Amino acid sequence: MTDTQAATPTLCRLQLGSELRQIRIRLGLTSTQVVRKLLWSPSKLTRLETGDNATVEPSDIMALCQVYGVDEATAGQLKEYAVVTKTKREWWQSTEYRPIIGPGPRAFLGLESSAAAIHAYNAEYVPGLLQTAEYVRVLHRHAHRGRTDEDIDRMVELRLRRQKVLQRDPPLKFAVVINEAVLLRQVGGPGALKAQLARIAEAAREPSVKVQVVPFKAGVHRSMNGAFSTLRFPDALALKPIVHLEHLADHWVLRRSADVELYEDAFNELQALSPGPQESLSMIENAMKEL
Incomplete structure (x- = not known):
């Protein structure tokens, strides 16, 4: 650079x-x-x-x-x-967003925007980079009770702007495994979920996005204790991969090689347990028909 x-x-x-x-x-x-x-x-x-x-x-x-x-x-x-x-300043450091973003999320936004590839497992909800505005709004209203409508609007806008990494040149390479429960949990009701599943199906057809669904019948796996992401950066940066963990209170980043290897192995295991992208897409489309 x-x-x-x-x-x-x-x-x-x-x-x-x-x-x-x-x-x-x-x-x-x-x-x-x-x-x-x-x-x-x-x-x-x-x-x-x-x-x-x-x-x-x-x-x-x-x-x-x-x-x-x-x-x-x-x-x-x-x-x-x-x-x-x-x-x-980065766009998320503007006065518009500063009141709604803590230090942990700010640090992660910088890493996410710079990553070349992200592998993510989501057990309870659709990953942020694939969420619709309505889905985001419902999640934030429950996770950030007491926030004003204006703050929630800003949070929704922030989430949608983050998704531009999937359209940049070159686009972020995004591989995600979602739990089958995500296809069934009616965040915002049947109509909102159906629109959200349609968005996932649309994204899954992009060459830079790979979506798989780990079915209930796959049984026990070692990622059942929660969601995670691993981030890899462009070769020119010579930066080691990291792990990102997000919980209700904050965001954490793990850099130790042993930790990164543990989570990367867990993600590979999830991909092996899950049907391939085409069969997973059929699962998503079938869930839409059920709605």
Whole structure:
């Protein structure tokens, strides 16, 4: 990534962290050695290398470049990445959405928008990237009781804008396994569910989207304790895959290789237990007929 004028803050943050980590490893330096030289806390360097900071101070990057002895051109490029994180904002960081998004969801939105591929398992409801406006509205009214109608409207709009990652160029590669219960749970009533199932069927016909349904008859599986997503990033970012967990109170991200491998294996198992995309599409269409 070289065109920082067109780059998003999230991409700049992730690219910056990736390049800093590669430089440090190439020099044979440990994180401990670096933070001791700069009198930083270990977590500060970790957050920079993983792109977890909302913004990056250009002065911190120049201090790192001095320790690493990088050339002037490289230092300038890295500083530009940091400047973008300070001077530009993602669309979800606008004043319109800020009151309705906590730190966890904000961090996830950046990761989701930058991912090349997402594998998701949903046990109770349709995944966010495939939800209709009416379905979203009903979910938020129950999950966020006490919120104003205006806040709910913003939450619905936010969810629908997120779905643009499926139409971008290149589109996000989205593979999802949903529990058969999702086809039957009447969120918003029969009419709303039928429209929602039609939306899933429409998306499933896109070449970048793969939808499977794990049937009740598949029996026990190791993902029965809840939904999860794994995210993979473009090769150019040199970022390791992560796991995303979402619950009623907040969002969590797991980065440990052993955790990611556990969830990726679980997703592969779900795909093997489920009928293929065409048979799964038939299950969705049959559920629509029942309504």
